[in-house]
Amino acid sequence: MTTSIEQKQQQVEALMRLAPVIPVVIIDDARHAVPMARALVAGGIPTIEVTLRTPAALDAIRAIAAEVEGAVVGCGTALTARDLEAARQAGARFAVSPGTSPRLLDAADNSELPLLPGVATASEAMALLERGYRHLKFFPAVPAGGTKLLGAWASPLPQIRFCPTGGISLASAPEFLRLPNVICVGGSWLAPADKLATGDWSGIEQLAREAAALS
Numbered sequence: 773m774t775t776s777i778e779q780k781q782q783q784v785e786a787l788m789r790l791a792p793v794i795p796v797v798i799i800d801d802a803r804h805a806v807p808m809a810r811a812l813v814a815g816g817i818p819t820i821e822v823t824l825r826t827p828a829a830l831d832a833i834r835a836i837a838a839e840v841e842g843a844v845v846g847c848g849t850a851l852t853a854r855d856l857e858a859a860r861q862a863g864a865r866f867a868v869s870p871g872t873s874p875r876l877l878d879a880a881d882n883s884e885l886p887l888l889p890g891v892a893t894a895s896e897a898m899a900l901l902e903r904g905y906r907h908l909k910f911f912p913a914v915p916a917g918g919t920k921l922l923g924a925w926a927s928p929l930p931q932i933r934f935c936p937t938g939g940i941s942l943a944s945a946p947e948f949l950r951l952p953n954v955i956c957v958g959g960s961w962l963a964p965a966d967k968l969a970t971g972d973w974s975g976i977e978q979l980a981r982e983a984a985a986l987s
């Protein structure tokens with residue numbers, strides 16, 4: 773029997789509460805995955821979203837899941853049922869999508885993988901509430917309306933908690949984290965392409981440390 777949506781919502785909430793930031797990683801070389809994830813975990817950031825945007829992504833998820841103690845690795849850019857299944861088989865513990873589609877939600881209902889689906893409107897959020905989702909990604913957070921839009925949803929949609937992602941930085945994260953309907957934020961700034969390319973793991977650990985100290 774598949775895990776119920778309520779059980780999966782509890783799993784998503786628990787991983788959203790592990791740290792104030794979920795790093796969104798675009799990985800071109802799977803060999804970078806393990807040292808990068810170790811640096812993030814050492815800096816206090818255990819939850820890692822590896823986007824399925826590169827050919828290396830599934831190998832990266834596989835390596836982190838197998839080798840990095842303390843990491844909770846998931847996939848980002850989950851668009852299809854096939855993405856969910858491939859990520860689950862690679863060892864992903866959760867999936868994140870930029871938006872929602874009826875087919876993806878049907879696939880998520882039949883998958884063990886908890887899904888954190890993206891929304892940018894109140895109507896999308898309401899449709900997901902009807903399907904049992906109380907934990908949503910707000911994407912793309914800054915272009916879609918930032919803290920003003922998200923704050924405006926707190927009163928009419930009090931049962932929903934968000935992970936805003938898209939255009940957020942270390943400097944702007946606190947204003948999102950202060951909102952009553954935000955648990956954590958997502959962002960790519962913790963694993964920048966230049967640091968990955970040069971293998972600057974101590975630099976990534978430092979970025980993680982700064983992010984972990986946010987409140």
Ligand SMILES: O=C(O)C(=O)C[C@H](O)[C@H](O)COP(=O)(O)O
Nearest residue numbers: 848849869870937938939959960
């Ligand atoms: O593809 C997905 O499922 C995503 O999660 C998209 C990411 O959230 C953004 O790419 C975040 O990027 P930044 O704005 O650079 O922080």
